[in-house]
Amino acid sequence: MSTFAAAVARGKNGWTASELELAGLADIDEVVDRLRDAEPDAELSLLFVEADDQYLVILRLDEGEDLRVFGSDSAFADESRVGALLLADVETPALEIDELAAPRGGDDEDEDERPAADPDADPIGDVELLADLGIGSHRLLTLCGLEGMLPSDVTAEICQKLGCGDELEELREA
Secondary structure (H helix, E strand, O other): EEEEEEEEEEEEOOOEEEEEOOOOOHHHHHHHHHHHHOOOOOOOOEEEEOOOOOOEEEEEEEEEEEEEEEEOOHHHHHOOHHHHHHHHOOOOOOOOOHHOOOOOOOOOOOOOHOEEEEOOOEEEOOOOOOOOOOOOHHHHHHHHHHOOOOOOHHHHHHHHHHHOOOHHHHHHHO
């Protein structure tokens, strides 16, 4: 299974992005150590792990502590050693992808205009990990559930919203 792992970190001088190698890591603590090492003085560090154009895992560290994890589909843990490594300790269930189809109060959006969600996806983890950065749980689940939306597209859209889209794009082109 092919994976791409991009660490983006916000420090005193703005955002930085770097690719992380996850091969050979034994547990989530080693992943967190690599994320911390990418930008040791970061106020906020995010790791986006994309696998086989199918799965996305987001890890978040604030001030190098308090790991929070979200996975677009729990099946990643069953299908990949990296997925198992990243999602093994995730116990908090995410909102059901079916909830995306439920009408929300105050929305003028017609049901026919709602994006199609992948009915087989089983998001897992902390759907609120980006809420304070302007990407709430509903938006995150919508991005992950949109038909035709690849993990790299989700990562790019999140990074654009956060203000680190250019750094991520430069990393991908390097």
